[in-house]
Amino acid sequence: MVRNPELATEVTxxxxxRFPLDAxxxxxxxxxxxxxxxxxYRFKEQGGIEMExxxxxxxxxSRLSAxxxxxxxxxxxxxxxxxxxxxxxxxxxxGFCGSxxxxxxx
Numbered sequence: 001m002v003r004n005p006e007l008a009t010e011v012t013x014x015x016x017x018r019f020p021l022d023a024x025x026x027x028x029x030x031x032x033x034x035x036x037x038x039x040x041y042r043f044k045e046q047g048g049i050e051m052e053x054x055x056x057x058x059x060x061x062s063r064l065s066a067x068x069x070x071x072x073x074x075x076x077x078x079x080x081x082x083x084x085x086x087x088x089x090x091x092x093x094x095g096f097c098g099s100x101x102x103x104x105x106x
Contacts, residue, residue: 001027002027002028002029002032002075003075004075005075005078005079005082006082007027008026008027008028008075008079008083009027009079009082009083009086011027012024012025012026012027012079012083012093013083013086013087016087016091021091022091022092023091023092023093023094024083024087024091024092024093024094025094025095025096026079026080026083026093026094026095027079028076028079028095028096030096031049032073032076033073034051036069036072036073037064037065037066037069038063038064038065039051039052039053039055039063039064040052080093080095
């Protein structure tokens with residue numbers, strides 16, 4: 001649903017339709033940024049996620065690429081624009097981004 005602006009908008013707006021809230025939080029995921037930069041991850045069988053590699057050294061940054069990042073994250077922009085338009089000016093629209101912290105020692 002995150003990659004579908006129409007569905008992301010619908011999920012974002014559902015709480016506003018049911019409750020008298022001041023704001024909505026855009027339906028997204030903290031992993032859209034690392035994923036778009038090319039940092040692979042997987043879902044662990046016991047739950048949670050695991051990044052293919054942690055960014056612990058400056059040299060590891062070279063494995064990431066911001067080339068064409070606007071195109072790879074276009075669905076986020078479209079969801080934000082669509083949601084903002086449908087919400088109108090009376091509510092705030094909140095967002096977030098990030099990445100999981102370091103993996104625990106094994």
